[in-house]
Structures are given as C-alpha cells and as structure tokens.
Amino acid sequence: MSGEEEENAAELKIGDEFLKAKCLMNCEVALILEHKYEQLQQTSEDPMNQVSQVFEKSLQYVKRFSRYKNPDAVRQVREYPPKLS
Secondary structure (H helix, E strand, O other), rough: OOOOOOOHHHHEOOOOHHHOOOOOOOHHHHHHHHHHHHHHHHOOOOOHHHHHHHHHHHHHHHHOOOOOHHHHHHHHHOOOOOOOO
C-alpha cells in the first residue's frame, strides 16, 4: 500500500478536493434545479417525460426547506459577512 488511505464517504474519508469545498445551501440548490427544470420544459415537447421522480422530489424538498426565495437574498447571505481587507 502506498500510504494513502482509500476514500470512503461512509467513514468521512474524503478526497483532498473536498477539504476546501463550500457546501451549497438548499436555496442555492433550488435555484439550480429550477433553472434545469425550465431548460427541460423548453427543450421537450412533453416536459413530464424528461423529469425523473427523483428530480421532482429533490426540487420539492429544497423548495420546502429553503429559507430564502429571492436570488438576491441568496447572494447576500452567501457573501455575508463582508470580507475585510
């Protein structure tokens, strides 16, 4: 073995690329999924055929538990506190 531990999410052994990653808030995920849903509706003659049940359930979940609905509010929350230079 080369001394590196194998990644295992169940044991919270994650790769180096995740150490400095920021998690998305539910409201950010909602914005992303809503945008994707709109794209699917525009590109398909029958939008319900393009959207999986998992996608719909995920969108419902993040909409329900999103504290911020306005994209500007989401942006302000992510930028708070302002960085001091």
